[in-house]
Amino acid sequence: MIYSLEETFKVIESVYNQSSKLWVVKYSGGKDSSATLQLILEFLNKKKNDSSYLTKQIYIIMNDVLVDNPLMRKRVDKCIEMYKDFIKKYDLPVDIKILKPDIKETFWVKIIGYGYPPPTSKFRWCTDVLKIKPTHKFMEDLGEKALVITGERYSEGSTKRKLSMQKRAFNKYLAKAALGSITTFSPISQWSTNMVWWYLLNPGNRWQNDNEKLYELYKNASGEDCPEDLPSLENIPCGNSRFGCWTCTVVSDDKSALSLINKGKKELACLYNFRRRLKEYRQLQYRKNIRRNGEEGPGPIHKEFRRQLLEELLKLQKKTKFQVILPEEIAEIERIWTLEGLPPYIMEKVFKGELGTMGHIAKKDDELLKIVCKKAGVNVDIVRQVLAIEADFYAKRKRYGIYKKIREILELGLKSETQAVKNSQL
DSSP states (O other), X not given: XXXXXXXXXXXXXXXXXXXXXXXXXXXOSSHHHHHHHHHHHHHHHHHTTOXXXXXXXXXXXXXXXXXXXXXXXHHHHHHHHHHHHHHHHTTOSEEEEEEOOOGGGSHHIIIIITOXXXXXXXXXXXXXXXXXXXXXXXXXXXXXXXXXXOOOOTTSSOHHHXXXXXXXXXXXXXXXXXXXXXXXXXXXXXXXXXXXXXXXXXXXXXXXXXXXXXXXXXXXXXXXXXXXXXXXXXXXXXXXXXXXXXXXXXXXXXXXXXXXXXXXXXXXXXXXXXXXXXXXXXXXXXXXSBOTTSOBSSOSBOHHHHHHHHHHHHHXXXXXXXXXXXXXXXXXXXXXXXXXXOOOOHHHHHHHTTTOOOSSSOHHHHHHHHHHHHHHTOOHHHHHHHHHHHHHHHTOSOOTTHHHHHXXXXXXXXXXXXXHHHHHHO
């Protein structure tokens, strides 16, 4: 069944009138979340002159998992700026928030720092720490209940997912979230894929030109011979690809990335090959035979292999010019390694430029830093880690917790140096 735009806007208006909660719109940059967000923004714009409307604060949230497909992420960043301009131009009560995982729980800190094995379908730890936890924290920080607007559709996904949606549904559009007591609202829940693309690419859509670029990205990632004509309500579109993390080891193969590579996006080839290499680190020869709880069984990745993986990752970053790991993540990994007794040698290589330029200190400045630290009798690695923390907090509105983190680094450095002195006296 095809649901008209008029009917969809009536549903949005009805839910808006009946709900006293804040609205939180989830956005990922994909076709469904793009259609949903554009519907909400158009609805608000139409009602902005009505004093009885626009009484709610509305948030748009985007989960930055730090390992998104770089082509999709580049597009998302551009779109967010586009939506910000629209919100500012029409003075809408909308705020955009980028949610990131805690630095102690990023993908690379978990794997390279702590030795977590890359995720599998049976041990899919990544979704919780990269998406669910940051979202739940944001919802808790709001201090009041909110209605979460999603792009879920009954015609999208596996049979199991459809049954889950039906089980959670209060009606066609409102449902209980899969986790927690949050209520979700999907204005496009009854739409077909054709309807989604028709809306996005309709000449009446103010974002049509940008949406055409999204459709082109989906087409190139589909691996099919797609027609040149844009989709209509009658034909079956070719743009039904799925985008996720470039590091995803849960799926057997990243078909979207492979299709993009075959369509000329050769810069993704190194990432695609690295992902295949990453899956190997789940094998037993790379892991301890004792779990973290002390029981026998496949445990964390061995230290030497984690060190090897980080070097490979940094070389990948230098080669591709993509930001695949942040300086703050490296500082956190080194902090964890210090606790485990591993020498913090990676930052030395990074700052020498052997593994690529990583971020907050230029090479010439680092040379000066080493001279100053030597004269002062201060450990240069500790100073680098403190500077990495400062760089992490620099752009944040609130700097709560910075002194605690700096104190931890200094205490660890003192502990490490004290142990080194004791060892030299043995």
